Structure formats: C-alpha cells, structure tokens
Amino acid sequence: MFPPMPDLLAARSQMGVSLGFHILFAIVGMGMPVLMVLAERRWLATGDEIYHELAQRWGKGTAILFAVGAVSGTVLSFELGLLWPGFMRLAGAVIGMPFSLEGFAFFTEAIFLGIYLYGWGRISRRAHLFAGVLVAVSGALSGIFVVIANAWMNTPTGFEVVGGVITHVDPIAAMANPAAFAQTLHMLLAAYAATGLAVAGIHAYMLLRDSTNAFHRRALSIALLVGGPAAVLQPISGDLAARQVARYQPAKLAAMEAVFETERGAPLVLGGWPDLDARTTRYAIRIPYGLSLLAYHDPHAEIRGLDAIPRDQWPNVPAVHWSFQFMVALGTYMAVVVLWAGWVLRSRGRREGGRVLAENRRLMWALVVATPMGFLATEAGWMTTELGRQPWVIYGILRTRDAVTPMPGLIVPFVAFTLLYCFLGVIVAWLLYRQIVRSPTVPEQLWRVVRTGEWSRKTGDA
Amino acid sequence: MEPKDGGRVTLAEILAGVIVAALNAYVLLAGADFGGGVWDLFARGPRARAQRELVVQAIGPVWEANHVWLILALVLLFTCFPPVFAQLSIRLHIPFALALIGIVLRGSAFAFRSYGGQRDEVQQRWGGVFAGASIVTPLLLGMAVGAVAAGAVGEGGTGKGEGFVTLYVLPWVSPFAISVGVFALVCFAFLAAVYLTLETTDRALQEDFRRRGLVAGVAVMVTGIVALALSRGGAEAVQRGLLGAPWSLPLHVLTGAAAVGALVGLWRRQWRWARIAAAGEVSLILWGWALGQYPYLIPPDFTIEGSAAPLITLGLAMGAIVLGGAVLFPSLYYLFHVFKGRASEV
Ligand code: HDD
Ligand code: HEM
Ligand code: HEM
Numbered sequence: 001m002f003p004p005m006p007d008l009l010a011a012r013s014q015m016g017v018s019l020g021f022h023i024l025f026a027i028v029g030m031g032m033p034v035l036m037v038l039a040e041r042r043w044l045a046t047g048d049e050i051y052h053e054l055a056q057r058w059g060k061g062t063a064i065l066f067a068v069g070a071v072s073g074t075v076l077s078f079e080l081g082l083l084w085p086g087f088m089r090l091a092g093a094v095i096g097m098p099f100s101l102e103g104f105a106f107f108t109e110a111i112f113l114g115i116y117l118y119g120w121g122r123i124s125r126r127a128h129l130f131a132g133v134l135v136a137v138s139g140a141l142s143g144i145f146v147v148i149a150n151a152w153m154n155t156p157t158g159f160e161v162v163g164g165v166i167t168h169v170d171p172i173a174a175m176a177n178p179a180a181f182a183q184t185l186h187m188l189l190a191a192y193a194a195t196g197l198a199v200a201g202i203h204a205y206m207l208l209r210d211s212t213n214a215f216h217r218r219a220l221s222i223a224l225l226v227g228g229p230a231a232v233l234q235p236i237s238g239d240l241a242a243r244q245v246a247r248y249q250p251a252k253l254a255a256m257e258a259v260f261e262t263e264r265g266a267p268l269v270l271g272g273w274p275d276l277d278a279r280t281t282r283y284a285i286r287i288p289y290g291l292s293l294l295a296y297h298d299p300h301a302e303i304r305g306l307d308a309i310p311r312d313q314w315p316n317v318p319a320v321h322w323s324f325q326f327m328v329a330l331g332t333y334m335a336v337v338v339l340w341a342g343w344v345l346r347s348r349g350r351r352e353g354g355r356v357l358a359e360n361r362r363l364m365w366a367l368v369v370a371t372p373m374g375f376l377a378t379e380a381g382w383m384t385t386e387l388g389r390q391p392w393v394i395y396g397i398l399r400t401r402d403a404v405t406p407m408p409g410l411i412v413p414f415v416a417f418t419l420l421y422c423f424l425g426v427i428v429a430w431l432l433y434r435q436i437v438r439s440p441t442v443p444e445q446l447w448r449v450v451r452t453g454e455w456s457r458k459t460g461d462a
Numbered sequence: 463m464e465p466k467d468g469g470r471v472t473l474a475e476i477l478a479g480v481i482v483a484a485l486n487a488y489v490l491l492a493g494a495d496f497g498g499g500v501w502d503l504f505a506r507g508p509r510a511r512a513q514r515e516l517v518v519q520a521i522g523p524v525w526e527a528n529h530v531w532l533i534l535a536l537v538l539l540f541t542c543f544p545p546v547f548a549q550l551s552i553r554l555h556i557p558f559a560l561a562l563i564g565i566v567l568r569g570s571a572f573a574f575r576s577y578g579g580q581r582d583e584v585q586q587r588w589g590g591v592f593a594g595a596s597i598v599t600p601l602l603l604g605m606a607v608g609a610v611a612a613g614a615v616g617e618g619g620t621g622k623g624e625g626f627v628t629l630y631v632l633p634w635v636s637p638f639a640i641s642v643g644v645f646a647l648v649c650f651a652f653l654a655a656v657y658l659t660l661e662t663t664d665r666a667l668q669e670d671f672r673r674r675g676l677v678a679g680v681a682v683m684v685t686g687i688v689a690l691a692l693s694r695g696g697a698e699a700v701q702r703g704l705l706g707a708p709w710s711l712p713l714h715v716l717t718g719a720a721a722v723g724a725l726v727g728l729w730r731r732q733w734r735w736a737r738i739a740a741a742g743e744v745s746l747i748l749w750g751w752a753l754g755q756y757p758y759l760i761p762p763d764f765t766i767e768g769s770a771a772p773l774i775t776l777g778l779a780m781g782a783i784v785l786g787g788a789v790l791f792p793s794l795y796y797l798f799h800v801f802k803g804r805a806s807e808v
C-alpha cells in the first residue's frame with residue numbers, strides 16, 4: 001500500500017501547523033498583558049473609569065486566548081518527542097536548559113494570570129497591577145527562552161561531535177549562540193508590534209463608525225503606544241537578524257534573497273520567480289549592490305549564492321524567498337503607518353491627540369488594513385527561519401529525516417491535529433468577534449451609570 | 463548499570479526524584495481538576511447546577527497553574543534524561559497524542575464555557591466536552607504509566623517483536639495498563655470530591671460531595687486491589703519492588719492508614735483531615751510506583767544513571783530548579799492564599 005503522504009512530510013506538516021497555530025496565541029500572551037497593565041495604570045493614575053473597563057474587557061478576551069495558548073503549547077512540548085525523538089535524544093542535554101527555564105517562566109505567568117483575571121476586587125489595586133506586570137514579564141521571558149532554543153537549532157554551539165556522538169556539552173555556551181540575541185529581540189518586538197497594531201486596527205475600525213467614542217479613543221492610544229515603537233524598531237532588528245543569517249547560515253540567506261551565483265556587490269532581489277533549473281530569478285526587480293550593503297554594510301562584500309551549497313542541502317527556495325519578502329513588505333507598511341500616526345500626533349496632548357487621530361479617517365483606514373499584518377508577518381518570518389533551515393533540524397549537524405520518529409502512519413495525527421486546530425480557530429474567532437461587537441457605544445456622560453449597573457450584576461453572580 | 467547499594471545519592475537520582483515530585487504535584491492539583499470534570503458529568507439531583515458551578519469556581523483561577531506541573535516534569539525529563547523522553551515518545555505516541563487532544567479540548571472548553579455565551583445550551587455543550595475530556599485524559603495517562611510500570615515500553619520489554627500493533631498498541635492496552643488507567647481516574651475523582659467539600663460553605667453541597675467522596679474512596683481501594691492483582695502477571699518488576707523491599711511494609715501500612723483516615727475524615731465531616739489523608743494516600747501510591755521501579759526509569763533497561771545527561775547539564779538543571787523554586791513556591795502560596803483561603807475559613 002502506498003501511503004498517501006510520506007511520514008517525514010506528515011511530521012513536518014504537523015509541526016508547522018502546531019507551531020503556526022501556537023504562535024498566534026503566544027504573541028497575544030506576550031503583548032496583551034502589556035496593554036492591560038498600561039490601561040490599569042492609567043486608571044489608577046487618573047481615576048478615569050473607562051480605563052478600568054478597558055483593562056477588564058481586554059482581560060476577558062485574553063483569558064480565552066491564554067487558555068488556547070497554554071494547551072497548544074503543551075501539545076508542542078510533547079510533539080518535540082512524539083515527532084522528533086532523534087532530535088531530542090541528541091539535543092535534550094544541550095538545549096534542555098532554556099526549556100527548563102521556560103518551564104518556570106510559564107509557571108509564574110500562569111500563576112499571576114490567574115491572580116490577575118480572577119483577582120479583581122480580591123486583592124489591593126497595587127497588588128493587582130503588580131500581578132499584571134509579572135504576567136507581562138514572565139510572558140516575555142517564556143518567549144525569549146524558547147526562541148533561544150530555536151536560535152541554537154539555527155546556529156548550534158556549546159558541544160562537540162565525536163564519531164556521531166555529542167560530547168563536551170556546555171549548555172551555557174549553547175544558550176549564548178550567535179543567533180540568540182538577534183532572534184529573541186526580533187521576536188519580542190514582533191509580539192508587541194503585532195498585538196499593538198492588531199488592537200489599534202480593531203479600535204480604529206470602531207472609531208470609523210463613531211469617532212467620538214471615548215472608549216475606543218483611549219484603547220487606540222494605548223495600543224499605539226505599545227505597537228508603534230516596536231513596529232518602527234522592527235526593520236532595524238530585522239537587519240540585525242539578516243546580518244547574523246548572512247554570516248552563519250549562508251544557505252538560508254541565499255534562499256531568502258534568491259541568490260544563485262556567489263558574487264561581490266550583489267544586488268537586492270525583490271519579488272520574482274526563482275527558477276531552480278535555470279538557476280536564476282525571473283521577473284525580479286534588482287537593486288544594485290543592495291544585498292551586499294544590507295547584509296554586510298559594505299557594497300562590495302561577497303555574498304555566497306546557492307552555487308556554493310550542495311544541491312541536496314538547498315531549502316525550498318521559492319517558499320523561503322517569498323515568505324521573507326512578504327514579511328519585509330508587511331513590516332515596511334507597518335512602520336510607515338506608525339510613522340504617519342506619529343506625524344499626525346506631533347506634540348499634541350493626550351486628549352487632543354486622541355481626537356486628532358480619531359478624526360483622521362484615512363489614517364484610521366490605514367490602521368484597519370494593518371490589523372492582521374503583524375500576525376501574518378510573524379508567520380512569514382517563521383516560515384523563512386524554519387523552511388530556510390531545511391534539510392537540517394540542527395543546522396549542519398542533524399538532518400530532519402534522521403530526527404523523525406520511526407512510528408509509521410504519521411498522516412493520522414497530522415490530520416487529527418489539523419482538524420482540531422481548525423475547529424478551535426473558528427470558535428476562538430467567533431468568540432472574539434462577539435466580544436468586540438459588544439463593546440460599549442454609550443456617550444461619555446452616561447458611562448458611569450452603565451458601568452455601575454454592570455458591576456452590580458457581575459458581583460451578584462459571584 | 464547496577465544500582466549502588468548504600469552508596470551516596472547521585473545528582474541524577476535527585477533529579478529523578480524532583481521529576482516524580484512534580485508529577486506528584488500534578489496528580490494532587492491538576493488531577494483534582496480532572497476529577498472536577500468527572501463530577502461535572504455526574505452532577506445529579508436538585509443541586510446539579512450548583513454542583514457544576516462549584517466545580518467551575520474551584521478550578522477557574524488555578525487550573526492553568528496546576529497544569530504547568532506536567533510541563534515542568536516533561537521539560538526536566540527531556541533535559542536530564544533525553545533517551546527516556548525519546549523512548550517514551552516513540553512507544554507511547556498514540557496514548558500521548560490522544561491525551562493531548564483531551565488536554566486541548568478540556569482547557570479550551572473550560573475557557574469557552576467560562577467566557578463564552580451565557581446561554582444554557584452553549585454552556586451545556588462546552589460542559590459536555592469539558593467533562594468528557596476530563597475522563598478520557600486521566601485514563602490515557604494512567605494507561606501510559608501502566609505500560610511503563612509493566613516494562614512494556616523498554617527496548618527489552620514485552621514490546622519486543624515486529625509489527626505496528628505489537629510495538630505501538632499492545633504495551634498500553636494490556637489488562638494491567640487499563641487497570642492503572644481506571645485507578646488513576648478514580649483517584650482523581652476521589653481527590654476532587656474531598657477537596658470540593660472545602661470549597662463551599664453550603665451544607666447541602668458539602669453533603670453531596672461527602673457522599674461522592676465516600677463512594678470514590680471505596681472505589682479507589684477496589685480498583686487499587688484489582689491493579690495490584692493484575693500486576694502479578696503484568697508488572698512483575700514493580701511488584702517485586704513493591705512487595706519485597708525493606709520499605710515496602712511501612713509504605714503499605716501508611717498508605718492503608720491514609721486511605722482509612724480519608725474515609726473516616728469524610729464520614730465524620732472533618733473535611734481538612736480528609737483532605738490531608740486523601741492527598742497523602744494518593745502521593746504514597748505514586749511514590750510506591752516510583753520506588754518500586756527504582757533504579758529504572760523505564761524497566762527493564764533504562765536506568766537513572768544509564769540514561770542521565772552529562773553532569774554539567776544536570777548541575778545546571780538543579781540550579782534552575784533551586785532558583786525557579788525560590789520564585790515558584792512563594793507565588794504558588796500567594797495564589798492559593800488568595801483563592802483557596804476563603805471558603806474554608808468562614
Ligand atoms: C511583526 C512581525 C515582523 C516584522 C514586521 C518583521 N519580521 Fe522578521 N521575523 C519575524 C517577524 C517580523 C519573526 C516571526 O518573529 C521571525 C521568525 C524567527 C525570528 O526570530 O523572528 C523573523 C525572522 C526574520 C529573519 C530570519 C532570522 C533567522 O532565521 O535567524 C530575518 C532576516 C528577518 N526577520 C528580517 C526582517 C526584516 C529585514 C524586516 C523588515 C521590515 C522584518 N524582518 C520585519
Ligand atoms: C512559533 C513559531 C514557529 C513556527 C511558525 C515554526 C514553524 C515551523 C515549520 C513550518 C516547521 C517545518 C519545517 C519543515 O520541515 O519544512 C518547523 C519545524 C520545526 N521547528 Fe519550528 N517554528 C516555530 C518556532 C520554533 C521554535 C521556537 C522551536 C524550538 C524549539 C522550533 C522547533 C522546530 C522543530 C524541532 C522542527 C522539526 C524539525 C524541522 O523540520 O527542522 N520551532 N517549524
Ligand atoms: C517562537 C515561538 C514561541 C513563542 C514566542 C512562545 C511563547 C509563549 C508564550 C508567551 C506563552 C504563554 C502565553 C499563552 O499561554 O498564550 C506560551 C505558552 C506555552 N508554550 Fe510557547 N512559544 C513558542 C513556541 C513554543 C514551543 C516550540 C514550545 C514547546 C516546545 C512551546 C511550549 C509552550 C507551552 C508548554 C506553553 C503553555 C504554558 C502554560 O501552560 O502556561 N512554545 N508560549
């Protein structure tokens with residue numbers, strides 16, 4: 001019987017689907033606590049009840065996403081072994097360290113999230129705010145530790161291979177691998193940019209319907225405060241990441257940029273169709289010296305092309321090239337929109353700024369368009385990183401095909417988990433949609449009455 | 463490798479002990495959350511709704527934190543004993559994957575129910591998923607433990623031979639493994655019932671869970687005896703450890719005393735006593751299993767020493783545990799203080 005899908009392909013697909021699903025929730029898990037804490041802090045500082053309402057409503061939506069993030073993350077921890085036992089057997093002792101630290105970060109995060117979500121009114125306001133800060137910090141730490149592990153897969157250090165066996169293990173050196181800093185920084189900024197701009201986009205949409213709504217104005221300003229700086233810094237940290245890739249992962253860089261020939265003063269290739277057989281990229285725009293300049297900050301630097309890489313070690317060139325270009329395009333748009341908003345805001349006060357932003361309909365539309373972009377860019381970035389590493393799971397050390405589990409029939413779990421995630425995705429989207437549609441639309445004067453009414457109903461339930 | 467008789471305790475052994483301790487915490491805390499799902503399913507009588515609400519209220523703030531104990535045990539396992547993690551993942555792929563689906567559905571269903579629609583039929587639908595997944599998951603995890611204890615997932619174990627079914631299915635569907643699965647489920651339900659008496663001040667609800675706790679407590683004894691009987695044919699190594707070692711008699715006496723103590727506590731409505739005794743009973747059972755298969759992590763061929771990571775990794779992991787623990791325990795204390803301190807004090 002010919003299997004409908006080879007086991008290796010099924011395992012890779014399942015890993016990709018699981019990670020691609022989890023990252024959406026992980027981003028929110030890193031970004032939303034920051035937004036909630038800022039809103040709550042403003043509530044404590046100004047006494048403006050709207051900020052209180054905002055923090056609580058954001059908390060409700062986030063609770064659902066957190067739960068799905070936690071369970072999909074659990075699946076991943078198991079899948080490392082269920083799908084890639086060969087990888088874990090070899091790598092566990094070397095990169096178990098960041099995972100163990102991550103375990104403790106998860107703990108802190110889950111504990112204080114419980115306190116934050118369920119602790120309104122049970123603990124002092126200061127303690128509540130502090131719990132929120134701890135959720136934000138430990139969320140960021142979880143992300144940092146797990147990306148360090150991934151960076152090690154890209155640029156493995158901290159061990160020696162003697163006769164196919166890993167010896168001289170040094171887990172600290174492994175954590176300090178060359179890709180770690182650039183990747184963790186880039187991922188952290190991605191989380192804040194993606195969450196901030198997504199929330200900004202949603203509230204911008206509501207402001208397009210009613211630009212006087214005080215609730216959405218305040219929400220927008222906080223979201224931009226978090227997402228804005230991150231989106232502007234993202235291309236800079238991306239440049240850092242790219243230079244690291246150029247130095248340590250030549251095959252990935254060649255695929256990202258669709259460079260077939262090794263050359264000095266290499267042009268930057270935009271778009272186009274990488275033709276593997278002809279070894280050229282058709283229909284692309286070429287910016288002379290661009291790539292050498294970007295990768296080494298020197299117009300004449302040599303860029304190693306795919307010709308320097310054995311054919312059986314090429315990643316999937318078109319997929320990596322397009323993913324990368326897609327990310328960069330989205331990142332450019334996001335940064336430009338934020339700079340535009342900054343220009344509109346030039347030296348206005350908080351109240352005044354909220355009005356100026358909300359009444360600029362074109363800017364609001366531009367923000368609405370950016371709503372999903374951070375998430376899409378993150379997915380594209382991860383496709384670049386992960387597909388670009390193939391055929392290696394540990395770059396230059398262990399091939400993916402040698403890491404996969406010997407259990408046959410992997411298409412079954414792949415299909416099962418994919419269906420499960422589709423099902424969850426639809427439900428989460430629906431619940432969030434309802435949460436957003438139900439946001440308050442009352443004018444400011446009536447606000448307090450409504451809120452107090454709802455408060456007594458809530459406490460009546462408990 | 464031979465176990466060292468009377469020698470010093472090694473770092474690898476300590477770490478194996480920490481992993482068992484993390485599993486112990488998982489069983490006592492998350493296990494009870496699973497058990498809550500069982501009582502959600504069996505909510506009956508005029509107070510069915512109140513019973514369900516009590517379960518939701520009790521596990522809402524803590525289930526995510528309770529769940530992390532499993533992840534901690536897992537990451538420590540693959541850091542400190544990579545070959546063991548690989549072997550378990552290969553041979554127990556199917557029960558783990560199914561348990562994962564259960565974990566995903568249970569967690570999401572719980573969140574959807576708590577934060578989703580207030581309409582009754584929506585609540586009921588997610589309640590059903592939550593309860594179903596709460597039953598299936600402990601069953602599967604218990605079966606996996608049973609398969610390990612039986613020595614069926616080691617290289618030289620009964621899982622030897624060819625063919626998909628022999629390698630990947632038979633180890634965890636043996637009568638012994640199934641009996642361990644049922645036993646785990648019953649233990650979790652027992653813990654939940656006992657804990658829930660302390661979560662409310664409503665007399666009638668306390669009585670409901672007292673009755674359930676008594677039934678479950680007896681069921682724990684019955685299923686425990688069945689599992690022990692089946693281990694005769696199924697898990698000889700563990701059984702030999704459990705019955706033959708010098709510590710085995712005191713352990714059995716203590717476990718039995720805790721079991722009786724929990725039932726007596728429930729009977730006399732001394733809820734706090736019952737909780738301590740029930741937790742003690744289940745912990746002793748878990749440690750009995752762990753000690754029973756010492757020095758093996760997976761009998762009959764993966765020992766603690768033989769599958770440990772290099773010393774430097776173990777040392778760093780230990781350091782991480784000490785540092786992490788210094789943050790973790792005060793935080794956990796605070797969490798339980800905020801949410802669990804109330805009802806029982808009134
Ligand atoms: C909001 C999301 C986002 C945005 C706007 C960008 N990126 Fe990105 N990028 C990511 C989100 C991301 C990511 C998903 O977070 C990745 C995947 C792996 C990683 O560490 O970060 C990533 C990876 C990644 C890598 C590969 C790193 C590696 O494989 O080691 C490079 C070279 C860049 N990015 C470069 C850029 C550049 C030049 C951008 C210019 C605008 C850019 N990224 C915008
Ligand atoms: C969350 C964002 C991530 C996404 C979207 C992602 C995506 C992917 C994809 C698409 C694959 C399949 C690649 C292929 O075989 O062609 C893959 C493989 C894999 N990823 Fe990631 N990845 C992410 C982060 C990570 C991290 C942080 C780790 C680190 C520990 C990791 C570990 C792995 C492993 C072990 C494989 C399997 C081996 C391989 O195919 O190279 N991934 N990932
Ligand atoms: C770039 C990739 C990743 C990032 C940035 C990331 C980040 C996060 C964050 C911030 C959370 C907590 C928020 C939430 O629950 O929604 C989380 C949860 C989790 N992640 Fe990831 N993660 C990534 C990939 C992975 C991988 C590869 C694994 C497994 C090996 C993993 C395992 C987990 C687990 C087990 C949880 C649940 C923790 C809990 O129960 O609270 N994650 N992740």
